[in-house]
Amino acid sequence: MKKIVFATNNKHKLEEAQQILGNEFKILSLADINCHEELPETSDTLEGNAYQKAEYVWSHYFRDEKIPVFADDTGLEVEALGGEPGVLSARYAAIDGDPQQSHDSEANMKKLLRKLDGEDNRTARFRTVISLVIDASDTTTEIPLYMEKRWEFEGIVNGQIIRERRGTTGFGYDPIFQPDGYEQTFAELGADIKNQISHRARAMQKLAEFLKDKNL
Known part of the structure; x- marks a missing residue:
């Protein structure tokens, strides 16, 4: 079974x-590789944050090994x-508020609502960016030597x-986000359906196809 590192300890992710990714890959978490330090996440873009995290883990733990590392960053983007x-x-x-509320889903939802x-335009989208860092010099793969080690x-x-929370599953903003084409929120749909249609699932599917195509 091939190994790949996901730079997270979030059990849901x-x-x-x-x-x-299925049984072809064994996904290692940060805890699995004994990475306990805070990963850099200082970019003002999802792309930048995802790459910072993946690059940090790859350069500090796997520069001399042929194990790919990927990280993700997700944002909820509200049109209004x-x-x-x-x-x-x-x-x-936590922005302009209590720093202790960082990563506090309940507080985040309250602020957003x-x-x-009074706003009628409730259009929004979830967007996930996955950054994959590989050793492009690995000639056992189908990736040419001149190609970048960073893939998105x-x-x-x-x-x-x-306007009000619904559902008990999921995490983050799931109870207040209703995807187009559904009558339920992400928190009501359950993991099986969400994993088929979510932003992260769509990005992960692209990653899975890339890994298979490039024989990583």
């Missing part, structure tokens, strides 16, 4: 990734708010921000 919270989605409530209070895969799902 790891389970989703393993389901999509000019794309907010975007790259700050996980830390939305408050800012949309994007997944987008469009939908609406509802």
Whole structure:
């Protein structure tokens, strides 16, 4: 079984990734490789943050090994708010507020709903960017030597921000995001359906196809 590192310890992401990549790959988490330091995440774009994390893990742990590393970053982009919270989605409530609310899903949802209070335009989208870092000098793969070691895969799902939370599964903004074509929120649809249609699932599917095509 081939190994690949997902630069996260989020069990939801790891389970989703393993389901999509299947039994051909064993996904290693940050804990699995004994990486306990805080990964850099200082970019003002999803692409930049995903690459920072993947590059850090690859350069500090796998520069001399042939194990690919990937990381992701996701943003909820609300049209009426000019794309907010975007790259700050996980830390939305902590911006101009209590730093302790960083990665506080409940606080993030409350802030978003408050800012949309009275707004009829509820159009939004989730966007995930996956950055894959590989050793491009590995001649056992089908990747030419001149190609970059950095690859990106994007997944987008469009939908609406509802006015009240619904559902108990999922995480983050799932209880207030209803994807187009469905009557339920991500938190109501359940993992099986969400993993087929979500932004991260779409980006992961592109990653899986790339890994298979390039024989990594």
